Structures are given as structure tokens and as C-alpha cells.
Amino acid sequence: MVSSRKDYFFDPKLEDSHRLNADVTLVKLNGKEIYCDPAEKFAPFGLLPWYETGVNGLRVDKDGGSWIKTPVPPSSESRIERKADLSLSDTGDLQGRLTLTFSGLQAMELREEKRDQDDAERKKYLEEEVKESVPVGIEVELTNRPDWSNPASPFVANFSLKVPGWASGVGRRVLVPVGLFGAPEKNLFKHANRVHPIYMAFPFQEVDDVTIEIPAGWKVNSLPPAQKQDGHIITYAMKVEDEKGKLHITRTLDTNFLYLQTQYYALLRNFVEQVRTGDEQQIVLQPGTATASK
Numbered sequence: 001m002v003s004s005r006k007d008y009f010f011d012p013k014l015e016d017s018h019r020l021n022a023d024v025t026l027v028k029l030n031g032k033e034i035y036c037d038p039a040e041k042f043a044p045f046g047l048l049p050w051y052e053t054g055v056n057g058l059r060v061d062k063d064g065g066s067w068i069k070t071p072v073p074p075s076s077e078s079r080i081e082r083k084a085d086l087s088l089s090d091t092g093d094l095q096g097r098l099t100l101t102f103s104g105l106q107a108m109e110l111r112e113e114k115r116d117q118d119d120a121e122r123k124k125y126l127e128e129e130v131k132e133s134v135p136v137g138i139e140v141e142l143t144n145r146p147d148w149s150n151p152a153s154p155f156v157a158n159f160s161l162k163v164p165g166w167a168s169g170v171g172r173r174v175l176v177p178v179g180l181f182g183a184p185e186k187n188l189f190k191h192a193n194r195v196h197p198i199y200m201a202f203p204f205q206e207v208d209d210v211t212i213e214i215p216a217g218w219k220v221n222s223l224p225p226a227q228k229q230d231g232h233i234i235t236y237a238m239k240v241e242d243e244k245g246k247l248h249i250t251r252t253l254d255t256n257f258l259y260l261q262t263q264y265y266a267l268l269r270n271f272v273e274q275v276r277t278g279d280e281q282q283i284v285l286q287p288g289t290a291t292a293s294k
Contacts, residue, residue, distance in 0.1 A: 002057030002070060010056050012067050022052055024070065026059065035070050042111040044151045047073065049112075050105050050202040054258055075203035075256040078104035082133070082181050082206075084161065087213045090287065092167035092174065094212065098130065098140075102155040105202045110155055111148055122148065126157050135183040138163045167285070174287055178224060178240055178249050179279025181208050185253070186279075189272050194265035200258050208251040211243075217288025220247070224281035231271040233257040238278045247283060 001020040003010030010019045027034045027046075034046045043049060054072040058065045079101070086096035102110050114122050123142045130140045139162040146157045167176045214220075220242045227238040234255050241248040253275065260268060 001060065002052055002055050004051045005055050006051040012056050012058075020058060024048060024052060024057070040108075040112075042108045042115070042151045044108075047077075047104065047108065050109065053105075053202060072203065072258065073104060075205045075254050078106045078202055078204045080106055080204070080206050082208045082210075084180070084208075084210045086161070086163075086211065088167060088176070088215065090215045092165050092169070094161070094163040094166045094180075096161060097143075098159040098161045100126070100130065100157045100159065104204075106204060107155040108151065109201075111151070114148065119145075122146075127159070130159055130161070133181045133183050134163060135179070135186055136163065136166065169287075172286070173221060174218075174285040176212070176247070176283040176285060177279070178238060178281050178283060179251070180210055180249070181206075181251070182276070182279035185272055185275050189265075189269040192269075194262045194269075197262055198260040198265065198268065200255060203256045203258070205255070206251075206253045208249070210247075210249040210251075212247040212249070214245060214247065214285060215288065216245075219286045221284040221286045223283055227274075227278040227281075229271060229274050229278070231267070233260070234268070234271055236271070236275045236278060238281070240281075240283060251279075 002022050002024055003019045004022050008019065010016075022037075023039070025036045025038060027036055035048055035052075036045060037043050037048050037052060040049050048070060053070055055070050057068050057070060059068045081101040081103070082098060083101070084096060084098045086094045088094055114125060117125070126142050126146070127140050131138055141160045142157060143160055144156075144158040146155055147153060148155075163180070166180070167174050169175075223240045223242060224238075226240075227236065229236040234257070235252070236254075237250075237252045239250050
């Protein structure tokens with residue numbers, strides 16, 4: 001018997017048994033203890049809903065029971081992955097394909113939240129999810145029928161994507177920002193002071209893998225330096241590579257905590273500012289002669 005942390009944090013010392021409001025099953029497999037919730041439709045084997053992770057519970061046995069705490073899955077098990085294969089036009093537009101993959105608690109939460117919606121509402125939600133991740137106006141269209149029902153597999157959505165005017169001309173150079181999907185962090189923790197602690201539903205990762213084909217005859221003048229920021233409970237990495245006519249951008253943001261006291265807010269806010277600075281870096285391209293003459 002465990003206590004859901006959707007609405008409150010349970011303290012065994014208060015001995016309020018009414019707050020043990022959920023049941024989970026403990027499975028022993030090859031010497032390993034695995035917690036499951038068979039009543040949760042979208043939970044794959046070995047993964048509890050987020051509100052039943054990291055909570056106190058009473059493990060019942062013939063002697064009455066003992067207090068346990070359910071595990072919290074590492075951030076690497078709950079990911080949002082964006083893989084984009086795009087082309088840059090000589091007018092600065094990006095266009096191509098995007099695959100969005102949710103795994104672990106990210107996939108479970110998405111399927112649970114949208115379980116009662118129809119296909120049109122789900123399609124709109126997924127397209128809005130992509131729009132909100134890009135800091136400028138975009139055109140996006142869902143191109144597949146994602147599997148909303150199978151908890152054993154990641155949730156995969158495919159899109160056609162166009163980002164008008166992503167690159168901008170400055171003299172005889174073209175600047176391309178590296179943080180294509182960095183919009184969620186753009187306005188995060190803007191206020192200097194924080195009254196309440198920071199609380200996450202679960203640890204998670206965002207992983208972006210973006211390939212951009214540049215126009216024929218264009219050259220890469222300079223690439224921004226690789227970024228690697230380690231805040232212990234949150235990490236950020238960004239790298240840009242020149243792959244013979246293609247730009248390859250990889251970005252990872254790893255958030256690996258549930259609860260953070262306000263005394264650490266300034267450090268967290270400073271870290272997010274470094275993420276924004278990393279995302280605003282520019283790739284400098286040299287257009288071909290014909291394009292430059294225009």
C-alpha cells in the first residue's frame with residue numbers, strides 16, 4: 001500500500017492510513033525487486049506511474065508489514081527525443097522531417113493524459129507540442145498515426161516541418177542559431193526570487209539530434225564551441241559538427257531531481273541562463289558566389 005504524491009507528501013510518522021490510497025505489486029525477478037501497477041493501463045512492466053514513484057508505502061507481510069520507499073526511475077528512462085533531418089534554403093528557411101519519440105514516464109503520461117481525446121484533438125496537441133518547442137513561428141503537420149495504446153513501446157510521432165527565416169543574412173555571411181528546440185527554456189526561471197520550492201513530477205531527459213543540409217556551394221565559416229555544463233542535478237551539452245555539406249547539432253538537457261529547496265534557486269536559475277546562452281550561439285556560413293550576389 002503506497003501513497004500517491006499527486007496531491008500531498010505522505011509522512012509515516014503521522015500514521016494517517018487513509019493516505020495510503022494506492023496498491024502496487026512487488027515482483028521478484030532474478031533476485032531483483034520490481035514494483036508494478038497492474039491497474040495502470042499505460043504502465044509497461046516494471047514502471048510505476050510518476051505519482052507512485054519515490055513515495056512511502058507499507059509492504060504487507062505476515063508480521064504486519066514494514067515501511068518501504070518506491071524507487072524513482074533515472075532520467076535516462078524518461079526521454080523526449082527529437083530527430084530532425086532538414087535542409088536550409090538560400091533564403092534562410094529550414095524544411096524537412098522531424099521524429100518525436102517519448103519513452104518511459106514521458107510516454108505513459110502522454111498516453112494517460114490524452115486517453116479520452118479523439119484523433120483530431122490528439123493531432124492538434126502533438127503539433128502544438130512541436131510549435132511550443134521552437135522559439136519562432138513554424139509550419140508543422142503530423143504525418144503518421146502514433147500508437148496511443150501500447151505501453152510496451154515508445155510513443156513515436158512523425159512530422160513535416162518548416163521554419164521560415166531561421167537563418168539570417170549579415171553582410172556576406174549567414175547566421176544559423178543552434179538552439180532550434182530551445183524555446184521551453186527561453187523564459188524559464190526569469191524571476192530573480194523564488195517563494196516556493198521547485199518540484200518536478202519525475203526526472204527526464206531531452207535529447208535533440210538535428211541534421212541540416214546547407215545549399216550547394218556554401219561553406220561553414222565558423223562553428224560555436226561545444227558546451228558542457230554540469231550542475232550535478234541538471235546537465236546540459238551542445239555540440240555542432242561540420243559533416244561535408246551538412247551541419248550536425250546534438251543537444252542534451254538532463255533534469256535529475258524531484259524537489260529542490262528555494263535556497264538553491266539562484267544556482268538553478270544561473271544554470272538555466274547558461275543553457276539559454278548556449279542555445280543562442282550562432283553558426284556562421286559563407287554563401288556561394290551566386291547567392292551572395294543576390
